[in-house]
Amino acid sequence: MRVNEIPIVFNCEQADLIGILHCPVSVESDTVGVLIVVGGPQYRVGSHRQFVLLARYLAENGIPVMRFDVRGMGDSTGLSAGFEHIDADIRSGIDAFYQHQPGLARVVLWGLCDAASASAFYAYQDHRVSGMVLLNPWVYTQQGAAKSYLKHYYLKRLTNPDLWRKVFGLRFDYLQSLRSLFDFTRKALNGGNKLIAQVSAGTVDQRLPLPERVRECLRRSSCNILIILSGRDLTADEFRDAVRQDFIWQELLADPRITRRDLPEADHTFSTRVWRDQVAELTLDWLRKV
Amino acid sequence: MRVFFLESRSGPLFATYRPASNPGSRRAILHVPAFAEEMNKSRRMVALQADALAGQGYAVLSIDLFGTGDSAGDFVDASWRIWQDNLLEALDWLVGQGAERITLWSLRAGTLLALDLIKSGGCKALDSLIAWQPVLNGEVFLTQFLRLRVAAAMMNPELPQETTGELKKQLQRGEVIEVAGYSLNPELVLPLLAAKADLNGVASIQSVALIEVLPSGVNELSAQVQQFVRKLQDVAINTAGNSVAGDSFWSSQDIVTVPDLIPLTISVLVDLG
Numbered sequence: 388m389r390v391n392e393i394p395i396v397f398n399c400e401q402a403d404l405i406g407i408l409h410c411p412v413s414v415e416s417d418t419v420g421v422l423i424v425v426g427g428p429q430y431r432v433g434s435h436r437q438f439v440l441l442a443r444y445l446a447e448n449g450i451p452v453m454r455f456d457v458r459g460m461g462d463s464t465g466l467s468a469g470f471e472h473i474d475a476d477i478r479s480g481i482d483a484f485y486q487h488q489p490g491l492a493r494v495v496l497w498g499l500c501d502a503a504s505a506s507a508f509y510a511y512q513d514h515r516v517s518g519m520v521l522l523n524p525w526v527y528t529q530q531g532a533a534k535s536y537l538k539h540y541y542l543k544r545l546t547n548p549d550l551w552r553k554v555f556g557l558r559f560d561y562l563q564s565l566r567s568l569f570d571f572t573r574k575a576l577n578g579g580n581k582l583i584a585q586v587s588a589g590t591v592d593q594r595l596p597l598p599e600r601v602r603e604c605l606r607r608s609s610c611n612i613l614i615i616l617s618g619r620d621l622t623a624d625e626f627r628d629a630v631r632q633d634f635i636w637q638e639l640l641a642d643p644r645i646t647r648r649d650l651p652e653a654d655h656t657f658s659t660r661v662w663r664d665q666v667a668e669l670t671l672d673w674l675r676k677v
Numbered sequence: 678m679r680v681f682f683l684e685s686r687s688g689p690l691f692a693t694y695r696p697a698s699n700p701g702s703r704r705a706i707l708h709v710p711a712f713a714e715e716m717n718k719s720r721r722m723v724a725l726q727a728d729a730l731a732g733q734g735y736a737v738l739s740i741d742l743f744g745t746g747d748s749a750g751d752f753v754d755a756s757w758r759i760w761q762d763n764l765l766e767a768l769d770w771l772v773g774q775g776a777e778r779i780t781l782w783s784l785r786a787g788t789l790l791a792l793d794l795i796k797s798g799g800c801k802a803l804d805s806l807i808a809w810q811p812v813l814n815g816e817v818f819l820t821q822f823l824r825l826r827v828a829a830a831m832m833n834p835e836l837p838q839e840t841t842g843e844l845k846k847q848l849q850r851g852e853v854i855e856v857a858g859y860s861l862n863p864e865l866v867l868p869l870l871a872a873k874a875d876l877n878g879v880a881s882i883q884s885v886a887l888i889e890v891l892p893s894g895v896n897e898l899s900a901q902v903q904q905f906v907r908k909l910q911d912v913a914i915n916t917a918g919n920s921v922a923g924d925s926f927w928s929s930q931d932i933v934t935v936p937d938l939i940p941l942t943i944s945v946l947v948d949l950g
Contacts, residue, residue, distance in 0.1 A: 394680040394691065394747070405680055407691075407747050428932045430720045432746050435713075435858025439747060460932065461720050462680070462693060467932075619833065654829075658858035 388412065390446040395487060399458060399479035402465025406455030406480065407431060408487055409446035417492040419517065419674065420451040422480055426470045426502030426525075430461030433499075434656040437663050441497075444667045450674060451491060453484045470501035470525070471593065477509045481516070493517035495674065500622055500655070501525040507601045511608035512590065518611040518677055520670055523623045523655055526598040535624040598629035602636050611644045611677040615669060617662075618651035646673060678728075683740060685766045687759050688749030691741040692767070693724075694774075695731035705776035705802075706730055707767055708739040709787035709794075712869075713752075713822070713859050715927040716745060719784055722926045722934050726782075729939045735946070736776060740767045753853060753860035757868035760790060761797065768800040780805045780946065785927055786812040789872040796878030805884040805949055807942065810927065813901045815872035819845075825857040845870070874905050876912055884915035884949040888942065890935055893922040917945055 393408045423438050425431055431454040432439045442452040457476040459467030477496070485491050495518035496506035503521035510516040591603040605612065616623040630636040640647060648669050653662040679696075682689035697704065708723060710716045727737040741748040742763050744755035771779055779802045783791040788811035795803060812818045823841040830836040847854050848863045848870070855861070879885065887902050898906070898918050909916040923935030 392682070392689070392747070394682065396678075396680060403678070428718065428930060430717060432717065434717065436745070436752065437858070440751075459721075462678075462724050656858070658829075659855060660858075660860060663858070 388447050388449055390443070393487070395483060397455075397479060397483035397486075399465070399476050402458045402463060404455055404458065404465075404476065404479060404483075405431070405462040406453055406483060407442070408484070409442045409452040409454075410488060411446050411449050411451060414449070414451060414488070414490045416490045418449075418451060418490050419493045419495060420453065420484060420488055420491050421445055421495045421497050421520075421670075421674070422477070422484055423452065423454040424473075424477060424480075424496055424498040424502040424506050425454065425457065425460065426498060426505055427500050431456050435658055435663075437499075437657060437666075440663060441667050441670065445671060445674070448671055450671070451484075451488045453480065453488070455480050455483075470505040471508070473505050474509050474512070477505070478513065481513065485515070495520060497522075497670065499523060504597065504601050507604040507608075508591070510610050511604055516608075516610060518613075518674075519608075520613045520615070520673070522615045522657075522666065523617055523620055524601060524614070524626050525622055526601055526626050526629050527622075528596050528598065528625075528629075531598065531625050531629055532621070535621055535628050538628070539621060539624040598626075598633065598636070602633070602639060605645075606635075606639055609644075612646070613669070613673045614640075614645065614647045615666060616647070616649050617653040617655055617657065618649060619653065620655040622655055682748075683767065683770055685743070685763055687743040687763060690743065690749065690763055690767075691747035693727070693739045695727050695737045696774075697734045697736040698732050699734050702734045702736065703775060703777035704734060704780070705736040705738065705771045705774070705778070706780045706782050707764065707771060708737065709764060709781055709783040709791045710739070710742065710745070711785035711787050711927050712818075713745075714857065715785050718929065718932065719927040721932050722938070723784065725934060726939050726942060729943060730782075730946075733943050733947075735780075736771070736774065737782075738767055738771055740764075751860075753862050756862060756864035757790075757793075758864070760865075761794060764790065764794050765797070765799045768794075768803065772800070772802050777802055778804050780807055782807050782809070782942075783811065784809045786815070786818050786869065788812055789815055789818075789869065789874065792874055792879065793868075793872065795882055798878065798881055804882050805886075806882060807886045807888070807946060807949075809888055809938070809942075810890055810925075811874070811887055811902065811905075813874035813905055815869045819866060819870050823856060826854070829857070876908055879909065879914060880912060882914075884917075885909050886917040886919065886945045886949055888918075888938070888945065889920045890923045890925065890938060891920045895922075896920065915949060917948065919945055 389412045391410045395406045438454050445452050456463035457473050458465030497520040498506040499522040503524035657663050679694040683692040730737050742760045744750040744752040781791040788808040820841050823844045906918040921937045924933040926933045
């Protein structure tokens with residue numbers, strides 16, 4: 388299918404945001420579009436162009452897609468406020484998407500890592516959002532990270548003789564590494580200060596620890612959700628650990644509106660053509676079903 | 678700022694254009710981007726510098742080369758030749774906008790592309806080069822890039838354990854190899870592998886400035902940059918070598934900026950005349 392790619396500039400609280408629209412030439416009325424939310428150290432093309440290639444693939448299959456830089460990132464002006472403060476950017480992005488894409492009825496937010504969490508924070512507040520694709524959602528807590536690091540990184544690798552050969556061969560700074568192991572162990576054993584979950588009638592409490600905050604936001608939304616997790620990624624490990632320890636999360640994941648897919652070999656950013664294509668195909672299949 | 682697709686023989690290339698703040702200016706700058714993920718990481722810093730330059734009377738054009746950023750094509754189909762053509766077409770476009778004197782502003786491996794472009798003599802309006810953290814030896818740079826694949830394989834015992842030497846041989850046999858999500862076409866990386874900053878053809882421009890971003894406490898330019906500056910001075914090219922303290926914004930894990938680099942770049946450009 389022929390696709391027009393159109394650069395746009397739109398406003399968000401006095402800043403100029405830069406976006407790219409991928410518009411299939413023939414779009415049915417009542418179509419669902421995908422808005423790629425960008426987080427972390429990336430701009431709208433994504434690491435190794437993942438977001439460009441995904442957008443082209445979906446658009447060639449008839450799905451309009453928009454990618455954009457939030458304030459203070461990439462080519463957009465303004466100051467970066469971090470992933471917990473991009474509600475206004477996402478709202479402006481959706482407004483611009485509707486303005487430029489005729490026939491758009493609903494929007495699916497697609498986000499990786501902290502952009503997945505930012506999508507969750509936003510989605511339940513906007514009835515135009517009907518779905519989310521969340522990849523390796525960022526649910527970092529210091530304690531959770533320490534546990535995951537111990538479990539998935541150190542213990543697995545300390546017992547691997549091959550690693551040790553490489554470590555010494557590379558003059559790896561093993562003293563520093565041991566020091567950080569002790570530091571992590573200490574953090575994992577500390578309970579940490581838990582905030583009491585205070586969920587007001589309006590928005591989900593921003594002071595909740597991330598795993599609970601993301602969970603409450605997803606519970607509050609009526610979206611269909613696809614969660615994709617990498618097998619070789621500490622962020623995904625933390626997410627899996629957080630879910631495993633929490634029966635409300637488990638109940639939520641058992642809800643038929645949530646689909647979960649695992650890519651056991653993939654790393655955090657899906658940094659091979661094979662993994663990128665798997666993510667693109669999973670996304671398209673899921674979009675066609677919901 | 679204007680954002681648009683610049684039509685080229687290899688398809689639409691994403692471009693940002695910041696006209697000079699004073700409409701009478703005939704000075705323009707073309708940015709020559711860094712390679713692969715370094716281009717992505719430095720996007721912010723390049724945007725900030727371009728804004729500042731436009732405010733000082735320089736029109737600034739920045740393009741995504743074929744197969745990179747928002748431009749047409751797949752990275753695996755990119756070649757050194759296509760990228761040279763892209764840059765020449767961007768220079769022509771600037772001349773079409775009224776530019777009479779154009780400076781190439783390169784970042785990292787973009788410096789090797791820029792030096793090749795100068796050598797080709799394809800644009801008479803080109804008169805200077807300002808290089809940020811220049812890569813002056815393509816082989817050293819490519820070896821570091823290939824190490825990303827070697828390191829990824831070390832973390833995953835199921836992958837073949839290769840050396841950078843073996844990977845180079847595969848490229849020399851004409852094979853495409855994938856590194857950190859980028860499929861490398863031999864027609865792109867073999868010319869990069871052979872590229873070295875030398876004086877061939879540089880005499881066609883009037884001035885060269887090299888700027889390095891160094892960790893705080895380090896004041897001396899790298900040996901390669903010092904050596905290149907001396908060579909340029911020996912052939913009486915107006916040359917400047919400068920440094921500024923800051924983080925490696927082209928490679929750091931998080932997006933960082935080096936605010937001091939922005940006024941330094943402008944003052945170096947003004948001094949070059």
